[in-house]
Amino acid sequence: QQPVQSPQAVILREGEDAVINCSSSKALYSVHWYRQKHGEAPVFLMILLKGGEQKGHEKISASFNEKKQQSSLYLTASQLSYSGTYFCGTELFSLGGSNYKLTFGKGTLLTVNP
């Protein structure tokens, strides 16, 4: 049930854009996005809920295709501070809503160079 992320790694120059994808074979209640810097804990960026509601970061956007059970994270005009590993996490849809088990993909390592 682990979601699949792609690509595994991305290298950018400052100011360039990137897209990170996340897909699941199961019906999703929500998709979460987190960023983790080396040696630190993951930090919540955004959540996308079934039905289209979106909550999170001001400068990073994401989409959720409920029909395909896919989500994409869009990083535009990247900054050096965007470097880190990005994880998508998914909660499956269950009777009454979420199954409350947040399962993560293996991550995408994003490196932004000057």
Add this chain to the structure above:
Amino acid sequence: NAGVTQTPKFQVLKTGQSMTLQCAQDMNHEYMSWYRQDPGMGLRLIHYSVGAGITDQGEVPNGYNVSRSTTEDFPLRLLSAAPSQTSVYFCASKQLYGYTFGSGTRLTVV
């Protein structure tokens, strides 16, 4: 608010020893989870809880026990440590929408 507090930050165990990783949150969150993180594997769910007295297994529960006697605390017990349990362990609690993670416990089993 201190957020999610994990102790200890580092621990070395001998094979066969038992120990408890502590996790506490002061935000009155109902949902709490334990993850382990290994290189190239992402974050894998060990156990989770939807409230005091209610726990359930995640993806990799073998060798670990949990209990949730209060809303604030969610300890993770290693029953008989094995080298395969060498990992970084994160506790997390759910806000209204996203999860807040503790700073982690780096565990080495020799």
